[in-house]
Amino acid sequence: xxxxxxxxxxxxxxxxxxVDSVSFEVAAxxxxxxxxxxxxxxxxxxxxxxxxxRPDAGSITLDGQELIGRKPREIWKMGVGRxxxxxxxxxxxxxxxxxxxxxxxxDARLYSMFGRAxxxxxxxxLALLAQVGMAPQxxxxxxxxxYGDVKRVELAIALxxxxxxxxxxxxxxxxxPAERNDLMTLTKRLVLERGLGVLFTEHSMDVVFAHADRxxxxxxxxxxxxxxxxxxxxxxxxxxxxxxSGRTFGKKAGGVR
Amino acid sequence: xxxxxxxxxxLNGLAGASSLFLxxxxxxxxxxxxxxxNFAHGSFFMLGVxxxxxxxxxLGTGLAFWPALGLAALAVGAIxxxxxxxxxxxxxxxxxxxxxxxxxxxxxVIKDVALYLWGAEDLLGPRAPGLGGSVEILGRRFPSxxxxxxxxxxxxLALLWLLLTRTRWGTLVRAATQDRGMVAALGVNQAWLFTGxxxxxxxxxxxxxxLQLPREPASLALDLLTIGDAFVVVVxxxxxxxxGAFVAALLIAEIKAICVGIGTVNWFGIDxxxxxxxxxxxxxxxxxxxxxxxxxxxGKPQALSRNxxxxxxxxxxxxxxxxxxxxxxxxxxxxxxxVTADSPYVTVLAIDLLTAALFxxxxxxxxxxxxxxxxxxxxxxxxxxxxxxxxxxxxxxPMEVALLVAPLVAAAGALVFGxxxxxxxxxxxxxxxxxxxxxxxxxxxxxxxFTGGSNGLTGVWPSEWLADKRSYYFATLAxxxxxxxxxxxxxxxxxxxxxxxxxxxxxRADAIGIDVPRVQWLAFVLAALxxxxxxxxxxxSKGSISPDxxxxxxxxxxxxxxLLGGVQALxxxxxxxxxxxxxxxxxxxxxxxWRAMLGGIILLLVLAFPQGIAGFVGHWLExxxxxx
Numbered sequence: 001x002x003x004x005x006x007x008x009x010x011x012x013x014x015x016x017x018x019v020d021s022v023s024f025e026v027a028a029x030x031x032x033x034x035x036x037x038x039x040x041x042x043x044x045x046x047x048x049x050x051x052x053x054r055p056d057a058g059s060i061t062l063d064g065q066e067l068i069g070r071k072p073r074e075i076w077k078m079g080v081g082r083x084x085x086x087x088x089x090x091x092x093x094x095x096x097x098x099x100x101x102x103x104x105x106x107d108a109r110l111y112s113m114f115g116r117a118x119x120x121x122x123x124x125x126l127a128l129l130a131q132v133g134m135a136p137q138x139x140x141x142x143x144x145x146x147y148g149d150v151k152r153v154e155l156a157i158a159l160x161x162x163x164x165x166x167x168x169x170x171x172x173x174x175x176x177p178a179e180r181n182d183l184m185t186l187t188k189r190l191v192l193e194r195g196l197g198v199l200f201t202e203h204s205m206d207v208v209f210a211h212a213d214r215x216x217x218x219x220x221x222x223x224x225x226x227x228x229x230x231x232x233x234x235x236x237x238x239x240x241x242x243x244x245s246g247r248t249f250g251k252k253a254g255g256v257r
Numbered sequence: 258x259x260x261x262x263x264x265x266x267x268l269n270g271l272a273g274a275s276s277l278f279l280x281x282x283x284x285x286x287x288x289x290x291x292x293x294x295n296f297a298h299g300s301f302f303m304l305g306v307x308x309x310x311x312x313x314x315x316l317g318t319g320l321a322f323w324p325a326l327g328l329a330a331l332a333v334g335a336i337x338x339x340x341x342x343x344x345x346x347x348x349x350x351x352x353x354x355x356x357x358x359x360x361x362x363x364x365x366v367i368k369d370v371a372l373y374l375w376g377a378e379d380l381l382g383p384r385a386p387g388l389g390g391s392v393e394i395l396g397r398r399f400p401s402x403x404x405x406x407x408x409x410x411x412x413x414l415a416l417l418w419l420l421l422t423r424t425r426w427g428t429l430v431r432a433a434t435q436d437r438g439m440v441a442a443l444g445v446n447q448a449w450l451f452t453g454x455x456x457x458x459x460x461x462x463x464x465x466x467x468l469q470l471p472r473e474p475a476s477l478a479l480d481l482l483t484i485g486d487a488f489v490v491v492v493x494x495x496x497x498x499x500x501g502a503f504v505a506a507l508l509i510a511e512i513k514a515i516c517v518g519i520g521t522v523n524w525f526g527i528d529x530x531x532x533x534x535x536x537x538x539x540x541x542x543x544x545x546x547x548x549x550x551x552x553x554x555x556g557k558p559q560a561l562s563r564n565x566x567x568x569x570x571x572x573x574x575x576x577x578x579x580x581x582x583x584x585x586x587x588x589x590x591x592x593x594x595x596v597t598a599d600s601p602y603v604t605v606l607a608i609d610l611l612t613a614a615l616f617x618x619x620x621x622x623x624x625x626x627x628x629x630x631x632x633x634x635x636x637x638x639x640x641x642x643x644x645x646x647x648x649x650x651x652x653x654x655p656m657e658v659a660l661l662v663a664p665l666v667a668a669a670g671a672l673v674f675g676x677x678x679x680x681x682x683x684x685x686x687x688x689x690x691x692x693x694x695x696x697x698x699x700x701x702x703x704x705x706x707f708t709g710g711s712n713g714l715t716g717v718w719p720s721e722w723l724a725d726k727r728s729y730y731f732a733t734l735a736x737x738x739x740x741x742x743x744x745x746x747x748x749x750x751x752x753x754x755x756x757x758x759x760x761x762x763x764x765r766a767d768a769i770g771i772d773v774p775r776v777q778w779l780a781f782v783l784a785a786l787x788x789x790x791x792x793x794x795x796x797x798s799k800g801s802i803s804p805d806x807x808x809x810x811x812x813x814x815x816x817x818x819x820l821l822g823g824v825q826a827l828x829x830x831x832x833x834x835x836x837x838x839x840x841x842x843x844x845x846x847x848x849x850x851w852r853a854m855l856g857g858i859i860l861l862l863v864l865a866f867p868q869g870i871a872g873f874v875g876h877w878l879e880x881x882x883x884x885x
Contacts, residue, residue, distance in 0.1 A: 050768070073770040088765035090758045092569040101758050104751045105770040111779065113747045117754040141571050157769060 003028045003197040004049070004165055009058035011044055018044045020221040021058070026165065026197040031188060033212035034201045035232075037241055040218040042201040043085060046169050049199070050082050051075040062165060081158030085169040085201075087150045089142045095153050096138040099125040102160035128156045132186060148175040152183065159190070166190075168200035172207055180204060184211040209233070217241070261395035263518055268394065270514030271507070272403035275410030278506035279465030280483055281490035282417060282499050283458035289434035289497030290454045293345065293356045294684060297363035299484030301459045304367065305333050305466020306475040307375050310382050313470070318383040330464035337459020341452045347864060349451075354630065358820045359863045361813060364480055365856030371477060373850065382470035389471075402471050409468060413461070414503050421499070430454060434497050481809060485695070489539045492688045493546045495556020504554060509539045537699035540692040544677070547689045551681050569825050572748060572757075578878075579828075590734055594727045604726050605798075606842060611730075611737045612795040613838045617818040617830035618741050619787035625824045626748055627780045628760030629678070632687045633694025634788060634815050636674070639807020640667040641789025642796040643701060643708060646717040651707075656720040660793050667789025668782050670697070675781035679774040694812055702804045713803030717796050733794050740787050745827060747783065756780050821862060823873070832874075 002025035011019040019041040026032045034042050047053040049060055051072040060067040067075055076082070089098050103121045104110060129135045132152040137145065142153060151171065158166060171187070172180035184207055190196050202208050208215065208229070215232045217225040219241040225232050232238055284298045308329035316325045340363065348356055388405055391398040421427035429450055433440045441447050466479075490509060494501030516538055519531040534541075546554060575583070590607070597603040620634045644666035648659035674693040678686055701708045708714065723729045747753050759766045759773035766773050796802045805811065814837065822833025840858060845851040866873040 072767045073772060076768055076770045082768050084764065084768075088762045088768075090761040090765065092571060092757050092761050093754065094571045097571065097754065101754055101771075102769045104754065109751045110755045110771060110776065112751045113753075114750060116749050117751045118749070120751065154765075157765070160769070 002026060003030075003063060004199065005059075005061045006045075006049070007059045007061075009045065009048060009055055009060065011041075011048055011053060011055045011057075017221050019048065019055070022218065022221070022223045023058075024216050024223065024226065026199050028164065028197050029191055029195045031191050031198045031200070031211060031213045033208045033215045034199060034218060035203075035205075035208055035215060036218035039220070040241075041221040042218055043169060044221075045218070046082075046167055046199075046201065050080065050167055076161070076163075079161070079164040080167060081161070081163035081165070082167040083151065083154045083158050083169060083171055085173065087147065087154045089150055089153050089157065091143040092141070094139055094141055095134055095145070096122065096125050096129060098142055098153055099128050099156050099160055102157045106161035125160075128159055129153075131159070131190075132156045133182070148179045151175065155183070155187075162194075164197065166196055166198045166200075168198060170201055170203065172202065172204060177206075180207055181210070187211070261397055263515075264395060265397045265399055266514045266518035267511060268399060268407065269403065269517075270511040271410075272406040273514065274506045274510035275406045275413075276465040276469050277486060277490055277510055278410045278503050279413060279468070280462050280487045281494070281502040281506055282413070283461035283465075284487045285491045285494070285497055285499060285502045286430070286454055286461075287458040288491065290430055290437070291345070291349070291451050292353070292437070293349075293360065294353070295458075296357060296360040296484060297340070297367060297480075298458070298462050298487055299480040299482070300364050300367040301333050301337060301462035302466040302483040302487075303371065303475070303477070303479040304336065305329055305463035306382075306469055306473075306479060307371055307380070307466075308332050308463070309467035309470045310380050310475050311375070313383060319386060322383070322386050326464075326467040326470070329467040330460050333463025333466070334456045334460030337463075338452050338456035340459075341455035344860065345455070346448065346451070351863075352824075354624075354816075354820055354824065355863055358817060359860060361817065362856040362859035362863065364484075365852040365859070368477055368480060369850045369853030369856070375475065377477065379474040379476040381474040385471045406468060406472075410503070410506070413464075414499065417499055426453065485691075485809060486539065488688060488691070489543045491553075492685065493543050493553055495553030496684065498553070498555040498557075501553055501555030509542055512538055512542060533703050536703065537696050540695040540699075544689060544692045544696070547681060547685060547692070548677055551685055553685075569757075572753075572827075574749075587738065591731075594730055601726060604730050606839075608726070608730055608733050608794075608798045609842070610835050610838050611733050612791045612798065613814075613818065614831045614834040615737045615740050615791035615794070616788055616815055617822070617834035618744055619784045619791065620815045621819045621822075621824065621827075621830035622744050622748075622787070623777075623780055623784040624819055625829075626753060626756045626760065627777060627784070628756075629690075629777060629781065630683070630687045631678075631690040631784075631812075632809075632816070633690035633692070633812050634784070635807045635809075635811035636690075636694035636697045637667040637671055637785035637788035638792035638795070638811060638815075639701070639804075640670045640697065640785075641792030642802045642806050643714075643792075644789070645793035645796045646714045646802050647708070649717065650714060656718075656723070656797065660797065663793035663796075664786045664789035667792065668786040671782045671785030672778075675778045675785070679777040679781065691809070691812070694807065695809070698804055698807050698809075701807065708804075711804060713801060713805075715801040717802055718800045719797045723797075729798060733798065736790060736794060740790055741831070744783075744787060748827065752776070752779070817859065821859070823866075 004026040006025070007023050009019055009022045010017070022041070022045060024032070034045065036042055044053065048055045049067065051067065051070050051074070055068060062078055062080065065078065067078070090101060093101060097118060100117060100120050100122070103125060104117060109120070126135055126138060129138050132155050134149060134152050134156060137149065142150065145153065151174070155171070168187070172183055175183065187198060188211055191198055212229065214228060215226070216223055217232060217235070217238050224237045224241065225235040227235070280298065280302050284295060287293060287295050287298070309326050312325035312329050313322055344359060344363070345356070348359055385402050388402040391400050392404065393399070421431055429440065429445055433447070433450060437447070490502055490505045493509065494503070494505035513535050516531040516534045521530045521532065593607055594604045616638050620631060623629045623631055641663045645659045645663035648654045648662055649656055654662070674690070678689050678693070681689055702711055704710065718724065719729055723732055755771055755776045758771060759776050763773050792806065795806065818833040818837045819830050820833065821837055822829030822831065840855055841851070844854045848854060
């Protein structure tokens with residue numbers, strides 16, 4: 001059985017069908033890329049799976065448990081970690097405190113008023129930071145980091161409660177090419193080591209073709225193709241949405257020339 | 258009540274709505290474009306009344322009456338422009354709360370200027386020429402001047418609408434209301450746009466004031482009374498929406514008028530005094546609207562302000578130097594009564610400083626790390642004070658028990674109000690806290706049999722072993738130090754981290770399992786508990802308690818203390834409370850115009866130390882540290 005099963009997912013905003021009967025699966029130990037042009041419905045799909053939006057139709061199950069109707073924080077507790085398109089961390093906490101915050105929440109110690117939060121599982125937090133290569137910067141405030149580093153901290157936060165599924169919305173946006181490769185190699189390693197399932201969106205095709213096990217392609221809210229990198233690359237519909245069909249300007253454009 | 262009586266009351270309401278709308282429209286315009294919550298707007302209204310009085314006095318009460326009103330409005334507009342250019346322009350990049358503090362300082366200054374120019378007595382203006390009489394409507398007399406007012410409101414609404422939709426300037430104003438940064442990027446000179454909007458808004462407030470001259474006397478209390486009403490109207494209508502302000506003004510003025518009209522009704526053997534509701538009904542309406550429609554009747558969710566404060570530095574345990582300084586300071590506090598044995602007043606003042614510090618620390622707790630700006634924190638101070646007094650006087654509990662139970666009563670109040678407040682954020686949250694505080698205040702103010710009404714309660718003295726001021730000082734010192742240390746401890750605990758996490762990024766907090774509203778709710782209750790303790794200590798130190806201890810003024814005092822000290826530093830509220838209370842005490846004894854001096858000092862501090870006193874000292878120490 002797959003880790004994440006999405007069936008007939010639909011969401012409309014006013015008259016726009018942002019996501020239209022989309023179905024796909026993510027298996028444990030699989031790195032699934034979701035690609036598509038701007039406005040294809042990628043972020044909406046993410047927000048539906050994560051619980052920030054409520055779908056109009058369909059079902060989303062994690063290991064057979066329905067996610068629809070649950071709040072993001074409940075979905076997190078079930079083992080779904082998430083990174084955002086625009087990285088969100090706690091600016092007034094240090095790097096290690098950001099990770100400790102997630103550990104505190106995972107240990108259900110949020111309402112504890114005694115004890116020092118800065119002492120909570122420091123070693124484990126440092127180990128998580130070491131995984132993403134941020135241990136040397138552990139004591140810096142999150143507000144002064146370079147954006148690429150913030151994204152890595154975000155990944156460490158998302159990993160804090162040992163998730164089974166990781167949702168990464170444009171994980172490498174705003175990073176230098178070498179950094180992108182490092183981050184995705186790291187993600188791939190986590191997938192293999194921990195049997196994690198990862199669903200990610202990405203605009204950089206280099207990243208997608210180099211690292212994804214499988215791809216799904218969205219366009220105008222619909223799933224138009226699915227398969228390995230080569231299958232998707234050669235799919236006529238995918239070529240149409242990315243490169244156009246040549247019909248947009250019709251005969252008139254040709255006539256002018 | 259008869260039908261004709263109701264109709265006349267409704268007409269009365271319409272007349273009241275007009276001036277309310279003028280003030281609120283100006284406030285809304287200014288907020289929409291500059292994002293400044295202008296506390297001094299009520300002062301501009303007050304200036305309008307006074308200037309109209311002075312001009313009518315000089316020009317005579319004949320036909321010159323009308324130009325005099327217009328001139329008064331224009332003059333207020335000019336004063337507004339001056340204030341914008343000289344003061345506000347310098348602090349547009351400062352955090353929102355600092356702008357609020359600056360405009361509050363203006364309130365103090367303007368009040369004393371008015372006191373200097375026109376004296377403390379209320380001044381009653383002349384009747385309007387030609388409209389001094391009354392007309393008969395359905396057999397009842399109705400002032401003909403009020404008919405004019407009824408027309409003015411819609412007229413100004415129409416003119417504003419034309420200005421905003423039919424002129425280039427109006428288009429710019431509307432664009433700036435939606436996205437200031439984009440308008441600047443298009444090459445529009447923001448400085449003049451802001452000045453223009455501020456002048457127009459002030460002029461509307463001045464006009465609203467001038468038009469009131471024949472109806473009510475010019476008085477120094479008008480500024481805060483008006484700003485309270487105007488805030489309510491703007492928030493109910495939706496911040497930045499002019500039609501919303503009009504609808505809200507109508508709604509509130511009519512509901513008030515109806516309450517007066519109904520008077521006292523007997524339902525099921527119990528008397529309901531609707532006329533007593535007038536003090537509070539607008540806040541009830543606001544609370545209801547904010548709970549059901551958090552952006553007001555015709556408002557839209559605000560875009561995030563782009564000039565937020567720089568990210569706060571992470572909390573670190575106090576460095577050794579600061580610990581020593583704190584220990585030394587504490588030792589000084591313990592020795593104080595012995596050192597100043599020959600001037601007992603110092604001990605009395607020190608008790609005031611201590612309770613103020615505890616109150617400010619509790620407000621800082623939710624404002625700084627909690628990220629919730631409360632304009633009504635005095636409610637919990639007052640609840641603690643009244644609970645202590647009532648538990649002792651009415652329930653005959655020993656003073657010690659009353660002192661310890663009173664904070665729980667304040668916390669219980671916060672448990673109810675906080676549940677609503679944490680569903681909102683930003684200015685709207687601030688306004689809802691204000692509304693709840695106002696509701697509590699008006700209940701206490703009017704419930705003569707139980708709370709002593711406006712006179713308050715007397716005979717609230719501590720037990721015999723604490724009767725000596727010096728022993729009471731030590732008890733206060735112990736509890737205040739305990740309270741401050743407890744709050745500090747919580748800030749370093751997992752819960753304190755969760756508070757800051759929810760403030761820094763609600764999105765991320767939610768995504769790692771933090772129930773942000775719940776964390777905020779609990780923080781709110783904790784802050785109220787400590788504020789309640791401060792209130793109870795205050796009540797027993799004075800021996801009496803009055804509704805002032807929970808009024809808007811007290812809430813604003815708390816805000817000023819926290820902001821003076823600096824929101825970002827843990828020692829900020831202490832520094833701010835001590836500075837503010839000491840300034841208030843020493844300046845008030847040296848001059849009649851203490852408000853203006855206090856306001857001037859606050860303005861200087863705001864312009865010189867945009868991070869607060871403690872923030873400034875902290876940065877200075879840090880810089881010295883890194884240089885070495």
